[in-house]
Amino acid sequence: DADGLNNLADLGVEVLRERKGITVLTPHVGEFERLSGLEKSYIVENLVDVAVDFSVRYGCYVVLKSSRTAIATPEGKVYLSVRGTPAMAKGGVGDVLAGILTALIGRGMPVEWALKLGVFLHGLAGELAEKRKHRETLKALDLVESLPSAFRLIESRAYSQAFEYLL
Template sequence: GQAELMTEPIADRDGHFDGAHAPDALKMLLEGKNVLIVGPGIGLTDDTKRLIEWLISDASERDRAMLIDADGLNALAAIGCEALKRARGPVVLTPHPGEASRLLGVKTTAINDDRISAARNLAERTGSTVLIKGSRSVIASPDGDVYVNSTGNPGMSTPGMGDALSGIVGAMLGQHMRPLDALALGVFLHGYAADRVAQRIGRIGYIAGDLIDELPAALEALSK
């Protein structure tokens, strides 16, 4: 276990969110919070879809930042990504090409053929700031701004790397950074920390925990 993690039990059914009762508990947990990360580890069930629908509905009434990743994106694809335009606060989406293909209803090859256009299209359809992951990750804002990230290496293709990125970007959103700035800096820092790890211990075999451990030193180095 990890002693630093602060958790709160939520009603579940067969190991997944209980869509009938989870919103009541979440209402209390979300009071006073200014950013929400939803999706990593949540699973994909009918209850999950109902939870995402409730969160989008709740977001239409609150000026809270929300980052959606992993199975949160798959649930969103089942609901229809245009629903996000109802959100009052900023929304960030962080799909890999397969998740982006489901959100846009096109083949993954079409995403990979032109990730800049795909990111712009998804940002326009949802009113969200979008990251499409991969080598030279692409970031697009609803205003049409596009960034292409320069950091990172192939050793990052291991489990948990995307979850670490969601946490980094979520932390920056929680400091009231603009979504585009939070994504650009977060993705750059994520890859920069990985590059430092790869240079120190090798490009193959490091894991997400190694990257996370490197974050304080990487951030310090960027601050000098």
């Protein structure tokens, strides 16, 4: 997650044009600032537009994390998730998301669906973890421990419909 994005920023994002495989970037606003050269305040105010622009320009998927998460595709589609909690703004939580996305894609799920499900699942796990813990003590492992409960909720009819509606 962070190390890969930092390396990409150091190399220059133009290298994205040279790759052959599917690429998914999962930056938070600060990391995206380094990648794009845009000001943080501009990114926050224009989250959807900057995610889509970058995704289309470089032919990659972008999962841009802020208080909302924008999922942009190389074809210019965008999905917005409002799941999650400010307590998730801690080190390691983005690595949990990267792991979820990698696992779903690795199982053969189409990338776009894997990103939508993964972001929704990650946010829901964060909400469940915050209910069990206090927002000040929440850590990445708490999200991992909440994943089974989050999966069960998504499998229920109510959350399946919410997933379709929100994404």
